[in-house]
Amino acid sequence: MKIGFLAMSGIRAHDPELLQLGLTLPGFVARSKQIAALPSLGLLQLAACTPAGHELRYYEAPADGAEPRELYDCDLVAISTFSAQVFEAYAIADRLRARGVKVALGGLHVSVLPDEAAAHADYVVVGEGEQVWPEVVAAAERGVAAARFDGRAAGPVDLATLPTPRYDLIAGRPYSRFTVQTSRGCPWRCEFCASSVMLQQRYRRRPVAQIVRDLDAIERVQPGAFIEFADDNTFVDHEWSRELCAALAPRRMKWFTETDLSVADDPALCDAIARSGCRQLLIGLESPGETALRGVEQRADWKAGRAPDYGRSLRELQSRDVTVNGCFVLGLDRHGPEIFAEVLDFAETNALWEVQVTVLTPFPGTPLYARLEREGRLLAPGRWERCTLFDVNFTPARMSVEELRRGLRWLTERLYSPAALRRRRRAFLARRRASAHGRALAATHS
Numbered sequence: 001m002k003i004g005f006l007a008m009s010g011i012r013a014h015d016p017e018l019l020q021l022g023l024t025l026p027g028f029v030a031r032s033k034q035i036a037a038l039p040s041l042g043l044l045q046l047a048a049c050t051p052a053g054h055e056l057r058y059y060e061a062p063a064d065g066a067e068p069r070e071l072y073d074c075d076l077v078a079i080s081t082f083s084a085q086v087f088e089a090y091a092i093a094d095r096l097r098a099r100g101v102k103v104a105l106g107g108l109h110v111s112v113l114p115d116e117a118a119a120h121a122d123y124v125v126v127g128e129g130e131q132v133w134p135e136v137v138a139a140a141e142r143g144v145a146a147a148r149f150d151g152r153a154a155g156p157v158d159l160a161t162l163p164t165p166r167y168d169l170i171a172g173r174p175y176s177r178f179t180v181q182t183s184r185g186c187p188w189r190c191e192f193c194a195s196s197v198m199l200q201q202r203y204r205r206r207p208v209a210q211i212v213r214d215l216d217a218i219e220r221v222q223p224g225a226f227i228e229f230a231d232d233n234t235f236v237d238h239e240w241s242r243e244l245c246a247a248l249a250p251r252r253m254k255w256f257t258e259t260d261l262s263v264a265d266d267p268a269l270c271d272a273i274a275r276s277g278c279r280q281l282l283i284g285l286e287s288p289g290e291t292a293l294r295g296v297e298q299r300a301d302w303k304a305g306r307a308p309d310y311g312r313s314l315r316e317l318q319s320r321d322v323t324v325n326g327c328f329v330l331g332l333d334r335h336g337p338e339i340f341a342e343v344l345d346f347a348e349t350n351a352l353w354e355v356q357v358t359v360l361t362p363f364p365g366t367p368l369y370a371r372l373e374r375e376g377r378l379l380a381p382g383r384w385e386r387c388t389l390f391d392v393n394f395t396p397a398r399m400s401v402e403e404l405r406r407g408l409r410w411l412t413e414r415l416y417s418p419a420a421l422r423r424r425r426r427a428f429l430a431r432r433r434a435s436a437h438g439r440a441l442a443a444t445h446s
């Protein structure tokens, strides 16, 4: 069979004023361009799990809702879904099926809402795809009319068995950034989290040698590519993390990942991260103070407990030249209109190299969605295209919807202006110089 893997590319947002503003702000534009160009690791991973004997092609659908014509020559097309683009994915699937192409839908969104997806697909896959994908291919080969596959039935995927994603399928295309997974899952349970904890809750990490194997495969396809680890929370296990960083250090590669702030408690790990080519850590700080964070992480209230220590933890990383992209979620229940100025102040005081502000988003399947639904606070239930992290789709507790929208725009303008970027980066560099000087002094006196 000829099998097509279709990724939906680009980022999504609908608030027209925010879009207009975003287009003019250099900090915002730079990051959007970088990330919009990432290939879909999930699909490259499935391609690697496809039984031999099929012809495989990787395609991207641009953000305008159209699909590449070549898809119509395929026998089977696998489409990966996130909530924000799921209606575009359904429309493409409908067109393909109308022309006799079999369609399999999987990914975060349809894993939560398989009944919704079944109206648009021959095959719907829930959960991690690797273990069931060969069965999907076999079903398509046999001409099975419709089926549902549950990737959770066989338990969590043993990450040590993962083959190298088929990066070779995108060789020669203009990707400068590639993703690799080093782990799946996260030990925390944030109320709003819609990451891979939705597919399989257990935290698992990959053997370091296999991560290196995959990095070698990327190097063959695109030498010197920038690497983003597509993990939920990379440095959960500190001993394994030090081993990973030690393996990365001699490669002289540039990389980026997402983690929680507990890395800062381990100076040896911070040193190892700094030595290994890490360009930036993206960290979910969520809110500048402890009060608003209470109850956000539902297992141990970990994020609230951590907040009083934010300043020290950030300095620990920044003093080693590791820049931090601090992420804030606006519209938590204890956030009033004062939150916007507080985030701005925090970002400046703590010299954050990069800042990501998003609005609280009720993704389907999350505890947040269930609670807001119970409380009658969802503005447009089922309007998944609003799950962009930038479009408000709920009634905030301590401000109006309009205040939240306006506040996001106000903050975006101030965080990403050229002057603000310069100020924060100068402050970061000054801190780094001061700590390098401090370390040198300490060394001469010891």
Ligand code: B12
Residues within 6 Å of the ligand: 007, 008, 009, 010, 011, 012, 013, 035, 036, 037, 038, 039, 040, 041, 042, 043, 045, 046, 078, 079, 080, 081, 082, 083, 084, 085, 104, 105, 106, 107, 108, 109, 125, 127, 128, 129, 130, 133, 136, 179, 181, 193, 194, 195, 196, 199, 230, 231, 232, 233, 363, 387, 388, 389, 390
């Ligand atoms: C890399 C990434 C991107 C890349 C995606 C590149 C691409 N073309 O796919 C880019 C930067 C483009 C991106 C964009 C967006 N993203 Co994003 N992104 C991520 C990130 C960091 C990693 C995803 C990843 O690679 N996972 C690893 C792979 C292996 O897992 P996977 O994709 O889930 O695939 C597995 C299964 O789902 C399944 N599977 C997946 N697809 C299919 C298909 C079939 C047929 C089958 C059988 C199985 C299957 O099998 C795979 C292997 O087990 C996650 C955060 C995270 N830590 O997960 C956010 C995340 C997925 N993104 C998110 C969001 C909100 C967005 C945007 C809407 C942001 C925006 N405003 O534009 C857009 C979506 C628009 C779009 N184009 O789709 C949310 C999605 C939440 C949700 N439930 O919908 C996440 C979880 C971040 C978050 N915490 O909120 N993103």
Ligand code: SF4
Residues within 6 Å of the ligand: 186, 187, 188, 189, 190, 192, 193, 194, 195, 197, 232, 233, 260, 284
């Ligand atoms: S720390 Fe991040 S990945 Fe982990 S549960 Fe919270 S939001 Fe999700």
